[in-house]
Amino acid sequence: MSHDNRNASLLQALVGLGVVALGLGLALGAISIPSAAGYAGVGPNFLPWLVSLALVGCGAFMLYEVRTGGFRHMEEGPPGEKPYWSGFVWMSAGMMVNAALITTLGFIFSCSLCFVLAARGMRNAEGQASSGLKTWIRDGVTGLLIAAPVYWLFTKFLAINLPGLTQSGWL
């Protein structure tokens, strides 16, 4: 078995285990749901139990598939496809920063920041030679140019509440 194959089955086994764990977790929660069925014969705890058992079953079957040659009917990715983690970290950072700062920075600036970081991740993934400050500024301006009209459109026309920068609501 090659290194790649072993890696793939390890990941698949983790997915299977995850599904089993989800099922067990749901079962744990189902214990505390009362079974008062009334006339219905089945109470509010019926579906939770069904779903948890089904998930444990599915997860177990996946583990069986992993042991006997891996998941069936998989689409094959392009050969030699390696995930590009550094770009992913940039993008994740963008989303996290956005979630953390949206209420303090306001929608427009927080989203622009997210835009800059996510675009940076994607640029790196594409292998673009980063041309320094100019690209950062260009991305920042593009982000603002998307986020500001979106903010204005959604809050003014569609009356969706998005946090502005100031309490007066004009920004």
Added chain:
Amino acid sequence: MDIWNQLIQGFVTAGTPVNLLWAFVGCALGTAVGVLPGIGPATAVAMLLPITAKVDATASMIFFAGIYYGAMYGGSTTSILLNTPGETASMVTAMEGNKMAKSGRAGAALATSAIGSFVAGTIATILVTLFAPVVAEFAVKLGPPEYFMLMLLAFTTVSAVLGQSTLRGLTALFVGLALGLVGMDQITGQARYTGGVPELLDGIEIVLVAVGLFAVAEAMHAVLFEGRVVESENKMSRVTMTRDDWRRSIPAWLRGTFIGAPFGCIPAGGTEIPTFLSYAAEKKLAKGPNQAEFGTKGAIEGVAGPEAANNATVTAALIPLLTLGIPVSNTTAILLGAFQNYGIQPGPQLFTSSSALVWALIASLYIGNVMLLVLNLPLVGFWVKLLKVPKPQLYAGILIFATVGAYGMRQSAFDLFLLYAIGLLGLVMRRFNFPTAPVVVGMILGPLAEAQLRNAISIGEGSPMVFLQRPMSLTLLVIVLSVLVLPRAVKWWNTRSGAAKSG
């Protein structure tokens, strides 16, 4: 003649300047999201679900329907011009459309797919007009046992029949059902899996799950795996069709429509099967030099037929959605969510309780089709420019819109963290080939199915035998079982007889 009066009334409602504007914006936005890789109609509608809080029901349903429709038109543009098909629905179009574009006939391919979509969409809308009220009238007679069986059928087809692996389809369905469990039980009001968090009593927002699974996961996948993928774009040519193109396209459109429409009507969802069937039919029916074009220079029938089938299926899928309240795809499931946001439950009563809304929606389908024809034929050059949006800006921009959808619904920054987590789930699912439609359908339809199940067993005074005692529900049960068993039995039989022959 009652239908005509109501339809005319619908045209009056849909034809007000404001509603026309909504339809137009919806169609334009739909075409744009169809053209843009990485974002589809389900994502777009999901991101815009927060508008249901303020915009009135008729206007927003017209708007959403425009997006739903427009994306089908736009999707074919991408699949003909780019060498990477966007959504499954346009995969078949891509096969011949790409070949046509490579041999310098991109314009003809775009024209036949736009006009074909128009023809099929209009015929299918006529079918919706004529048959939806009839189905609704019939559906009034169905009780909880039958409804539950219909939903079971929808679950089965969406998870076990479509997609590559039944096991992963079912897993996705149960994950969706689990997400649907969170919140208050519909019948007893019992809180389930809320962990004492009051926000979770209302359940998990559909927007969050849909936007996370589709948009965020897509962006993550792009940054992880698609950075080095080089997309080549085919050259545009003038969007016209020769007399010969018309002669070959018209029958293909009609055949595609009649293959596609029935698939939309049954709760068996998915456009993969009808588009492939239509493709196979066209390939078989083509003769001489036309047949030689399949797979080489690109045959126009191979674009016209599947594209028509696709649109007919998508339009006809509104029949089960509106009359039974059963969604069979990602986008229809989210449309159902939109109805629920207004406190409207699609189902047989919809045609009586919200008849103005339904007929305005149907009328807007006719109007939308005309708008889309105009948007996609003379203006196709404009949409093609969207293909030039560089990936960094595209995906970063998608994340901004994802924020609007996720944050706009409940104004909770916590939801943005949850969005990221669901994005990760979507990424894992995509990486390991889990289908996403069962998650969304399971989450939205699950609570309804549970209520029907419990009501049905109440009717049977606590006995599940009620499902076997009523002819209609028994029939549906048999269909569900055969959908599950037959394909496997046939496969087993084939391999057995194959083995017997070779052995």
